[in-house]
Amino acid sequence: MSGYENIIVGRVCDLMERFRNEYYDYCIFDPVDPEIKFNLKGGTIAGRCVYYPDGRGELEFNPIIMEDNWDDFDQTVIHEVAHYCVFLLYGSLYKGKRRVVHGNEWKRMMKFFGGKILRCHNYNTERASKRCRTQRKWEYKCDCSTHLISTTLHNRMLRGQRRICVDCKTPIKYVGN
Numbered sequence: 001m002s003g004y005e006n007i008i009v010g011r012v013c014d015l016m017e018r019f020r021n022e023y024y025d026y027c028i029f030d031p032v033d034p035e036i037k038f039n040l041k042g043g044t045i046a047g048r049c050v051y052y053p054d055g056r057g058e059l060e061f062n063p064i065i066m067e068d069n070w071d072d073f074d075q076t077v078i079h080e081v082a083h084y085c086v087f088l089l090y091g092s093l094y095k096g097k098r099r100v101v102h103g104n105e106w107k108r109m110m111k112f113f114g115g116k117i118l119r120c121h122n123y124n125t126e127r128a129s130k131r132c133r134t135q136r137k138w139e140y141k142c143d144c145s146t147h148l149i150s151t152t153l154h155n156r157m158l159r160g161q162r163r164i165c166v167d168c169k170t171p172i173k174y175v176g177n
Helices: 005-025 063-068 074-090 104-113 151-160
Strands: 035-037 047-051 056-061 138-142 145-148
Touching: 005 035, 005 063, 005 074, 005 104, 047 074, 056 063, 056 074, 074 104, 138 151, 145 151
Parallel strands: 035 056
Antiparallel strands: 047 056, 138 145
16 A cells, blocks of 8 residues: 555544544444545546445545645545445435435535535546546537537437436437438
């Protein structure tokens, strides 16, 4: 494990200890430390929180983005630990059919840990992005605008999956050849 990775592991343990000291009696799952991985590759994702129905959790970090943005990366660590702690307290939160991940509970946890309440980072991801493949964009239209759809979604739509524009509520149709 690199020096950076050791520091992140220590920081996660410190945040989890602080969480347990304050919220232990309110958790619906046993508040054990999450597994920590440095396996995210390419793209712009700096960190990710994955949790399971039995209460276990994993925090995954992008080592390239971490190294290139070390001075500000603690914000990402706090962000992901806050997601995991909200899960330990409330389980998965939904509003209708949509899972709420950056709701009021997460914002309160960010404040508790002293983090900035931001959903997205503005890190330099140039080096990390070079390592990932970018998908071609396909042109689709609805009644109100043009949509650029990734190859993955384009292939699903060719196989029959339907998409509706969130603004005009009409089907999105492929314009290409």
